[in-house]
Amino acid sequence: MSTKPAILNWASKDGEFKRxxxxxxxxxEADKNATFAAEKDRYHLYVSWACPWAHRTAIVRKLKGLEDIISISAVHYLLGEKGWKFASAEECPGAIPDTVNNAQFIREIYFKANPDYEGRFTVPVLWDKKHNTIVNNESSEIIRMFNTAFNHFLPAEKAKLNYYPEELQSDIDSTNEWVYDTVNNGVYKSGFATTQTAYENHVFPLFKSLDRLEKILSENKFLVKNTFTEADIRLWTTIIRFDPVYHGHFKCNIKSIQHDYPHILAWARRIYQMEGVSDTVNMVHIKRHYYMSHLQINPTGIVPVGNGPDLTIVPS
Ligand SMILES: N[C@@H](CCC(=O)N[C@@H](CS)C(=O)NCC(=O)O)C(=O)O
Structure with missing residues (x-):
């Protein structure tokens, strides 16, 4: 394996991680005259099975039955000096090489779209094979496109699945806002902090939000009005990484999902057991990515054995 893990400092000078x-x-768009019109086999999704943001897009692609319409590549779990790298399935089980651009690194996709690109080379990336460019690299927007833009190609039972229904949009938006800030990004802000103050500034609000989520889920099956929506999907990819990774690696250890949040756990199992969802979970990639890539946090690169709670148990 030639990808060298990098000792990267993710925090800024003040010790705070800023995404x-x-x-x-x-x-x-569904409109066939749009610049980026929905078409079969025109778009390609680049993901890392380890990344919680990319994971959202893989879940919605699966749940909406878009596998035959949108092709996919998955990178090697290690994030090295040159960023995400592709690998063969023999080299890295679960990896899916880039047969669209034949790239070795995700960065090449960004430079193909914009030779002057100066940002980070993140996943997910949604690629347009027709215009040879990146459509979008923001997971929250990619899942909304998958939710509606391809419906006219889908069988009725998939087309009718709507994870952002109009009547719930303002509730979903307001839930997403605090969940993103204090939970999805809160674990990173805690884990990548390089001062005690920066860490404590984020770890307490994180657990306050988990307590709030536990209360919501003790009264409801799902986060917003008892309906399974994108708010659940967006939170879920963080929750399944919580005990196996964030609790130890990111020092988010005031409580654990398994022992302290029975309603969040039951909800997590409910979603894991939805058809297709477990196919998108690769715990080897998840654990190895964090523990082996962030050597500034875990210099030995040792990967803990535990996988967190058993999500296959049927919740009562
Ligand atoms: N806002 C982006 C965030 C994506 C993101 O930060 N991805 C991380 C992986 S978890 C990444 O690719 N990082 C590589 C880097 O920053 O070099 C989204 O939600 O799509």
């Missing part, structure tokens, strides 16, 4: 804004923000 950069995604740059490619175009949209696929």
């Amino acid at each position: 950069q804004q995604s740059v490619f923000r175009n949209h696929i």
Whole structure:
């Protein structure tokens, strides 16, 4: 394996981790005259099975039955000095090489779309094979496109699945806002902090939000009005990584999902057991990515054995 793990410092001078804004923000539309019109086999999704943001897009692609319409590549779990790298399935089980651009690194995709690109080379990336460019690299927007833009190609039972229904949009948006800030990004802000103050500034609000989520899920099956929506999908990819990774690696250890949040756990199992969802979970990639790539946090690169709670148990 030639990808060398990098000792990267993810925090800024003040010890705080700041996530950069995604740059490619175009949209696929159902309208066939649109610049990025929905078409079969025109778009390609680049993911890492380890990444919680990319994981959202893989889940919606699966749940909506878009596998035959949108092709996919998955990178090697290690994030090295040159960023995400492709690998063969023999070299890295679960990896899916880039047969669209034949790239070795994700960065090549960004430079193909914009030779002057200066941002980070993040996944997910949604690629347009027709215009040879990146449509979008923001997971929250990619899942909305997958939710509606391809419906006319789908059988009725898939087309009718709507994870952002109009009547729930304002509730979903307001839930997403605090969940993103304190939970999805809160684990990173805690884990990548390089001062005690920066860490504590984020770890307490994180657990306050988990307590709030536990209360919501003790009264409801799903986060917003008892309906399974994108708010659940967006939170879920963080929750299944919580005990196996964030609790230890990112020092988010005030409580654990398994022992302290029975309603969050039951909800996590409910979603894991939805058809197709477990196919998108690769715990080897998840654990190895964090523990072996962030050597500034875990210098030995040792990967803990535990996988977190058993999600196959049927919740009562
Ligand atoms: N806002 C982006 C965030 C994506 C993101 O930060 N991905 C991480 C992996 S978890 C990444 O690719 N990082 C590589 C890097 O920053 O070099 C989204 O939600 O799509």
